[in-house]
Amino acid sequence: MTTASSQTRLVTAAYDPLARMSAADWLKRNLFSSVWQTLLTLVTAAVLLRFFWFVLDWGVINAVWVTSDPDVCRAATGACWAVIVEKHRPMLFGLYPYDEHWRLVLMMVIYLVTVVVSLMPRNWNLRFLVPLWLVAAVSIGVLMFGGVLGLRYVPTSEWGGLPLTMLLFTGTVLFGMPVAVLLALGRRAPLPVARGVSVVFIEALRGVPLITILFVAVNVFPLFLPAGVQVDKLLRITIGIAIFFACYQAEVIRGGLQAIPRGQYEAAASLSLTYWQTTSRIILPQALRICLPAITNHIIAAMKNTSFVIIIGLFDILTATTAVMQDPLWRKFYVEAYLFVAAVYLFFGYALSLYARKVEKWIASGRI
Amino acid sequence: MSQSTSTQAADAPIISLHNVSKWYGQFQVLCAVDLDVRKGERVVVCGPSGSGKSTLIRCINRLEVHQEGRIFVKGLEMTDNVKNIDAIRRNIGMVFQNFNLFPHLTVLENLTLGPMLTRHMKKADAEDLAMHFLRKVRIPEQARKYPLQLSGGQQQRVAIARSLCMEPEIMLFDEPTSALDPEMIKEVLDTMIELAESGMTMIVVTHEMGFARTVADNVVFMADGRMVESAPPEEFFGNPREERTRTFLDQILKH
Ligand SMILES: Nc1ncnc2c1ncn2[C@@H]1O[C@H](COP(=O)(O)OP(=O)(O)O)[C@@H](O)[C@H]1O
Numbered sequence: 322m323t324t325a326s327s328q329t330r331l332v333t334a335a336y337d338p339l340a341r342m343s344a345a346d347w348l349k350r351n352l353f354s355s356v357w358q359t360l361l362t363l364v365t366a367a368v369l370l371r372f373f374w375f376v377l378d379w380g381v382i383n384a385v386w387v388t389s390d391p392d393v394c395r396a397a398t399g400a401c402w403a404v405i406v407e408k409h410r411p412m413l414f415g416l417y418p419y420d421e422h423w424r425l426v427l428m429m430v431i432y433l434v435t436v437v438v439s440l441m442p443r444n445w446n447l448r449f450l451v452p453l454w455l456v457a458a459v460s461i462g463v464l465m466f467g468g469v470l471g472l473r474y475v476p477t478s479e480w481g482g483l484p485l486t487m488l489l490f491t492g493t494v495l496f497g498m499p500v501a502v503l504l505a506l507g508r509r510a511p512l513p514v515a516r517g518v519s520v521v522f523i524e525a526l527r528g529v530p531l532i533t534i535l536f537v538a539v540n541v542f543p544l545f546l547p548a549g550v551q552v553d554k555l556l557r558i559t560i561g562i563a564i565f566f567a568c569y570q571a572e573v574i575r576g577g578l579q580a581i582p583r584g585q586y587e588a589a590a591s592l593s594l595t596y597w598q599t600t601s602r603i604i605l606p607q608a609l610r611i612c613l614p615a616i617t618n619h620i621i622a623a624m625k626n627t628s629f630v631i632i633i634g635l636f637d638i639l640t641a642t643t644a645v646m647q648d649p650l651w652r653k654f655y656v657e658a659y660l661f662v663a664a665v666y667l668f669f670g671y672a673l674s675l676y677a678r679k680v681e682k683w684i685a686s687g688r689i
Numbered sequence: 690m691s692q693s694t695s696t697q698a699a700d701a702p703i704i705s706l707h708n709v710s711k712w713y714g715q716f717q718v719l720c721a722v723d724l725d726v727r728k729g730e731r732v733v734v735c736g737p738s739g740s741g742k743s744t745l746i747r748c749i750n751r752l753e754v755h756q757e758g759r760i761f762v763k764g765l766e767m768t769d770n771v772k773n774i775d776a777i778r779r780n781i782g783m784v785f786q787n788f789n790l791f792p793h794l795t796v797l798e799n800l801t802l803g804p805m806l807t808r809h810m811k812k813a814d815a816e817d818l819a820m821h822f823l824r825k826v827r828i829p830e831q832a833r834k835y836p837l838q839l840s841g842g843q844q845q846r847v848a849i850a851r852s853l854c855m856e857p858e859i860m861l862f863d864e865p866t867s868a869l870d871p872e873m874i875k876e877v878l879d880t881m882i883e884l885a886e887s888g889m890t891m892i893v894v895t896h897e898m899g900f901a902r903t904v905a906d907n908v909v910f911m912a913d914g915r916m917v918e919s920a921p922p923e924e925f926f927g928n929p930r931e932e933r934t935r936t937f938l939d940q941i942l943k944h
């Protein structure tokens with residue numbers, strides 16, 4: 322035993338050059354090994370120092386944190402974080418009636434709890450998730466629309482801000498992922514008709530800018546509806562974004578499908594599994610695991626594409642901020658406001674990628 | 690199961706190929722192959738690489754489609770008829786060179802999937818059945834592991850157990866030991882010998898001539914898509930009729 326473990330240690334030491342290196346050695350080897358490298362190190366250090374000093378000076382030391390008087394901000398040399406405190410409600414909630422903002426706060430709590438609970442593997446069972454989502458959807462619907470339980474009715478044209486971003490994003494993924502899977506399967510299906518439809522659909526929509534698809538969904542699509550039938554603008558645009566998302570995601574998933582060896586299909590066939598049994602139990606679970614990083618990538622992109630609701634005059638968190646910053650008193654501090662929006666996006670985007678990395682680990686360890 | 694309804698004579702072949710031909714484009718892989726296998730019979734197929742052995746047995750459960758001739762399994766003809774294909778496949782288990790286990794499922798799940806989905810067994814019953822066959826192939830203790838955590842020999846035995854869980858009447862083996870390290874070949878062959886002793890109808894593509902000698906009722910030699918020679922092992926190894934068979938046996942037995 323002892324011999325074995327000391328051998329292991331020896332081997333580790335031999336393979337790991339950092340293990341026995343002192344700090345001075347490391348610096349010398351990696352930062353100052355030649356004149357040229359030394360120069361580069363010094364320049365980089367100077368730039369970094371300058372940058373961090375600016376962040377500290379502007380963002381913290383001379384910043385104004387709370388005031389309702391824009392002149393105080395104007396007098397200061399630092400950042401005006403007070404603009405966020407002052408304007409956070411229209412930025413976060415858009416045009417939604419001011420007195421009803423508590424409904425949106427409640428909605429976001431319900432939404433986040435539902436999502437977080439659903440992402441935990443131990444809750445992955447439909448008998449729990451389906452009722453959970455039904456309850457969440459109904460209560461979010463009641464809170465957002467109102468019109469019942471003494472809540473004032475708020476049409477979708479007044480929705481906005483972060484809740485709108487969340488709803489659009491969720492709608493895009495929930496509707497887009499199944500469509501993506503179907504398109505990817507269709508592209509490789511044994512039926513020529515299914516193949517043809519999928520190829521045309523994917524290639525046509527992938528080749529067009531998102532804004533064009535949304536324009537069609539908003540302005541052209543209603544012309545094809547029979548008279549008297551109306552589909553909510555917000556729903557139309559969600560479907561537009563979702564379909565665009567699905568076309569890209571379908572190609573990602575197709576890549577995963579192609580990585581599945583033929584032997585898997587043959588083994589399934591020799592167990593006389595049907596096409597759908599083979600697809601749902603054998604092929605898709607493996608394909609989706611393989612392309613999970615790329616799937617995550619497109620999901621994060623979809624989160625940011627929600628800003629396109631501006632074209633139907635709705636204000637998600639980004640456009641709501643742009644609108645709020647038209648206020649002449651506070652206009653000067655738009656940088657701070659946008660930094661705040663960026664932080665919100667970064668928070669959710671980073672949370673998504675952390676979660677995706679976690680899922681990859683679970684997959685690697687065979688937990689899911 | 691359906692034996693009582695079968696109108697076949699008792700000694701009629703359970704598998705029967707008449708004049709089966711197949712082409713890949715211009716290239717003819719199978720040339721008018723005839724083969725009869727009776728219930729409980731063990732047939733070993735050998736021949737040089739590329740001679741069409743895999744293609745032949747894959748036609749029997751329709752992993753490949755033959756273009757000429759007729760294939761019958763238990764009196765059912767293999768045609769485009771999906772119902773027939775399904776009925777035939779339910780009677781045939783197949784073991785592949787590369788195991789083709791489902792890597793995302795545990796050993797136990799690999800075994801219960803077929804019975805639960807196609808035979809509508811309850812989970813508990815399917816698991817009992819799976820454990821029964823895992824004991825048969827002597828690896829019940831690996832039930833909760835994933836295939837890639839097992840050795841090649843163990844994986845192949847899991848694959849055999851997976852096929853047996855469908856309780857087929859016929860088992861096809863396509864070079865089941867070719868992908869294995871030498872020290873693992875024996876454990877798989879032992880499993881197959883036990884299966885043969887239990888009376889299973891088997892068609893085995895293999896170059897393990899020791900296995901052919903002890904287990905086979907008939908040894909078939911294929912070359913260039915043709916069935917060159919078919920004989921009981923004593924005759925096949927002791928006194929091969931065809932020149933090509935002799936050359937092949939010389940080459941393979943030298944190793
Ligand atoms: N899908 C295919 N397309 C074209 N040729 C093939 C295909 N599969 C097999 N072949 C050819 O058919 C011949 C027989 O293949 P196979 O049955 O696998 O031979 P064996 O199993 O005896 O080695 C080989 O020459 C092989 O190259």
Ligand SMILES: [Mg+2]
Binds near residue numbers: 742743744864
């Ligand atoms: Mg072969």
